[in-house]
Amino acid sequence: MMSEGSTNPKVDWFFSSAKSWQGEFEKLRMIMLECPLTEELKWGVPCYTSKKKNIVLIHGFKEYCAILFPKGALLKDPHGILIQQTENVQAARQIRFTNLQDIVEQVSKIKEYIYEAIEIEQAGLKVDMKKSTEYTIPEELQRKMDANTSLKTAFAALTPGRQRAYLFYFSEAKQSKTRESRIEKYIQHILEGKGLND
Structure with missing residues (x-):
């Protein structure tokens, strides 16, 4: 069983085999592990959980890398940095980065959102999906x-x-x-x- 704050060998390959965003991924991983989260591999990407609930994922695209909050729609987003990938996406929200500096400058904001996402899960809140x-x-x-x-x-x-x-x-x-x-x-x-x- 993986413990909070420790790296998961199953996830190591994701970081070591990344063709791009390697520095960015490493920095994001460090931020995640400084929070009370457990590192797991789900859907082929690093997923950080709290009490077995998915809190945040790390993934990379051609133009940017991002962290994804599965219930991001419930976050308050005081800094206006959450992005809804397409209009069809109801619950998840991303924070996108295009370089390492982007991440370094926002460490405290990222953690603020992670802690809020953990609270949302602990409170058992659900995104009200459109039927x-x-x-x-x-x-x-x-x-x-x-x-x-x-x-x-x-x-x-x-x-x-x-x-x-x-x-x-x-x-x-x-x-x-x-x-x-x-x-x-x-x-x-x-x-x-x-x-x-x-």
């Missing part, structure tokens, strides 16, 4: 489903997350013609029970 029913079904999709009962049944059988992604993607198009073509393109996907990105 699929709160998203309106574009009339173009409604017409297709009314005309094709197997499409209607297949859509209803999708997981709420998949339904939301489709509804969001279809509704996002400003013109009816674009919505029509997006829906056309994904009918087969829906019939096969697949999500937008499957």
Whole structure:
């Protein structure tokens, strides 16, 4: 069992094999280990937990590296540094960094957010997720489903997350013609029970 504040050998490979952001990752890891967190490897990235609850993850992208708070939407964000990756992301929030200096200058802010995230978990708070029913079904999709009962049944059988992604993607198009073509393109996907990105 990993103890708080100690490195986990399972996670070492992530840091040693990182092609980029090595210095940034090391600094972020040090910050995490100075907090009352346990280092684990989940989804192939370092994940820091408190009492087995996920608090914060470290991950890298091409343009930036980031720490991700799975329940970041509940953080107060007094410094205005949390980023919602896309409009579809309901709970998680990132703090992004593009260089080591970025991280060094924000150590105390990062820790402040980590401690708040731990408190949120300990209090058992949950992010109030929007239900699929709160998203309106574009009339173009409604017409297709009314005309094709197997499409209607297949859509209803999708997981709420998949339904939301489709509804969001279809509704996002400003013109009816674009919505029509997006829906056309994904009918087969829906019939096969697949999500937008499957």
